[in-house]
Amino acid sequence: MEIVHGYFSPNGETKKIAQLFYNELGGKFIDLTLPQSRVDYRKLKADLYILSLPVYLQNIPKPMKSFLIHVKAPQVFINLTYGGFSYGNVLRKIKKQLLVSQIVGYTITPVKHSFIDQQIDIQYTLYDSVIKKLKTQKYHEIKIPYRFHNVLFSMFEKSLMKSNFKLIVDKNLCDHCNLCIKECPSGSITQSIKILDSCISCNHCVQVCPRHAITSKKSKFLTSYLKRKQKTSVVVR
Ligand SMILES: Cc1cc2nc3c(=O)[nH]c(=O)nc-3n(C[C@H](O)[C@H](O)[C@H](O)COP(=O)(O)O)c2cc1C
Ligand code: SF4
Ligand code: SF4
Known part of the structure; x- marks a missing residue:
């Protein structure tokens, strides 16, 4: 099999x-x-x-x-x-x-x-x-x-993410190692480290950049949403 x-x-x-x-x-x-x-x-x-x-x-x-x-x-x-x-x-x-x-x-x-x-x-x-x-x-x-x-999540997926999560690139810190470009799951980072609209807000480039040249800014709403208690139980079927 x-x-x-x-x-x-x-x-x-x-x-x-x-x-x-x-x-x-x-x-x-x-x-x-x-x-x-x-x-x-x-x-x-x-x-x-x-x-x-x-x-x-x-x-x-x-x-x-x-x-x-x-x-x-x-x-x-x-x-x-x-x-x-x-x-x-x-x-x-x-x-x-x-x-x-x-x-x-x-x-x-x-x-x-x-x-x-x-x-x-x-x-x-x-x-x-x-x-x-x-x-x-x-x-x-x-x-x-x-x-x-929550149907609003599906209806406004793109705009919800865009208004609550923004990426900021500090080009002075970037040394063009290209790691973020290679590892972006949606191919949304250009050679000049511009973030395209196709970004899915996965946050990987923020985590992977060795120079901390990419940072994220979360809205107040998202910041407080993320402070809620998280579930810990696994569902198996
Ligand atoms: C853009 C985005 C949206 C997310 N939406 C939800 C969500 O609706 N509910 C939730 O519990 N976790 C949500 N998460 C958390 C992810 O499900 C969790 O980080 C993911 O399972 C990590 O997978 P990975 O480490 O394999 O990339 C979201 C994460 C991202 C980046
Ligand atoms: S990972 Fe960081 S240093 Fe490397 S190209 Fe991307 S932004 Fe520049
Ligand atoms: S947040 Fe994820 S999808 Fe968006 S540019 Fe960074 S690596 Fe690509």
Whole structure:
């Protein structure tokens, strides 16, 4: 049986979970974070696709939304990560994008939020039961329950992010190492370190720049939103 593990993980937390499943189940391990890889791996076929991705604004991160329609696998298992606030109806949205695939299980894990410094310890043993299920191949399509979600998040996704999160580039600090350009998951940084409108606000360039030439400015609303208590429990199905 051909298993493909595809993950989108700008800041590495989702990758940790994808890696765990890969270590246990074997197969092909593919990084879908960069734009070129999402083109290269479009036609990859699998019997079981283990898809690992984060929640962005109670939604699928934009680059993955368009990738999902290319997933060629009859059965898909989802590892969803989120910052411990809310994941809305993302699982249903993923199912809709996948067109023909059956969802055979999922995990939902709160991880370190890309906007918050605090690390969250993941209890990896919680995945044992689903990994066992996948190993024995005793799985079938499951129903994804409807969950309440904030429709404003989907309606104003772009403007919400733009008005609450801004990137500032200090060109005097930049030494043109190009790291941010190479690692931007949406290819949104130009050679002159201009941030394009296609930026998905993943915050990776801020974290990766060795010269601290890129910083982010959060609105008061986002700053206080991020102070709310984060959930810590993992959902496994
Ligand atoms: C633009 C953006 C939007 C996010 N929206 C949400 C959200 O709606 N709910 C939530 O709990 N976490 C949210 N998060 C947190 C991410 O889900 C979390 O940081 C992510 O799982 C980290 O994945 P990675 O380290 O693999 O990139 C958001 C993060 C970013 C960057
Ligand atoms: S990572 Fe920092 S120093 Fe390197 S090109 Fe980008 S902004 Fe400049
Ligand atoms: S410009 Fe920075 S924040 Fe925007 S998508 Fe690229 S790496 Fe992420």
